[in-house]
Amino acid sequence: MVDAAPEVVASDTDDADIERPDRSCLHVANLPVRPRPDTIAEVSDLVLLLHGPNLNLLGEREPHIYGTDTLDDYVAFATAAADEHDLTIEAHQSNFEGELIQHVHGARGRCAAIIINPGAFTHYAWAIHDALAAFDGPVVEVHISNPNAREPWRHTSVIAPVATGSIVGFGKHGYDLAVRAVAAKLAG
Numbered sequence: 211m212v213d214a215a216p217e218v219v220a221s222d223t224d225d226a227d228i229e230r231p232d233r234s235c236l237h238v239a240n241l242p243v244r245p246r247p248d249t250i251a252e253v254s255d256l257v258l259l260l261h262g263p264n265l266n267l268l269g270e271r272e273p274h275i276y277g278t279d280t281l282d283d284y285v286a287f288a289t290a291a292a293d294e295h296d297l298t299i300e301a302h303q304s305n306f307e308g309e310l311i312q313h314v315h316g317a318r319g320r321c322a323a324i325i326i327n328p329g330a331f332t333h334y335a336w337a338i339h340d341a342l343a344a345f346d347g348p349v350v351e352v353h354i355s356n357p358n359a360r361e362p363w364r365h366t367s368v369i370a371p372v373a374t375g376s377i378v379g380f381g382k383h384g385y386d387l388a389v390r391a392v393a394a395k396l397a398g
């Protein structure tokens with residue numbers, strides 16, 4: 211549930227007789243209000259689980275970093291956790307930014323939450339950032355490794371600012387934690 215926007219009232223210490231322009235746009239309460247994030251949760255148990263580029267190679271790719279579990283294993287971890295919370299995982303992987311964006315768009319009004327490991331798109335894909343910003347519901351960013359402990363270019367996430375929260379560095383346990391975080395958020 212979104213907290214009510216704090217009321218901000220412009221201070222008014224000048225001469226009351228001076229004609230002023232309409233300053234209502236400075237009033238935070240006048241900003242458009244996005245639908246409550248839990249609106250869809252009331253009718254859907256679907257959680258979209260998205261994986262970005264190269265994550266189809268999990269199990270073969272740099273196992274010293276990403277381990278030996280396959281993408282199917284990760285989806286299975288998430289599904290097992292979701293079962294415990296009466297949630298349903300819908301999983302997709304793509305190496306294409308536009309395809310991931312289409313999945314995010316397709317989740318609008320249909321899925322209760324999104325869990326996303328955007329792969330390297332994490333670090334520069336502003337279009338995924340914007341797509342997620344247009345989704346009303348919890349968004350959890352997950353990374354198998356801890357990007358902050360790796361090369362400097364991985365230290366920036368353009369996804370984090372539009373995520374409800376980020377879980378990094380816990381390998382497969384991150385997916386379990388992500389589902390639990392979503393369940394807790396949806397429960398209010």
Ligand code: DHK
Pocket residue numbers: 263264265327328329330331332352353354355356357364
């Ligand atoms: C996966 C990737 O493919 C990288 O590009 C990210 C992330 C980290 C992960 O740890 O899951 O930098």
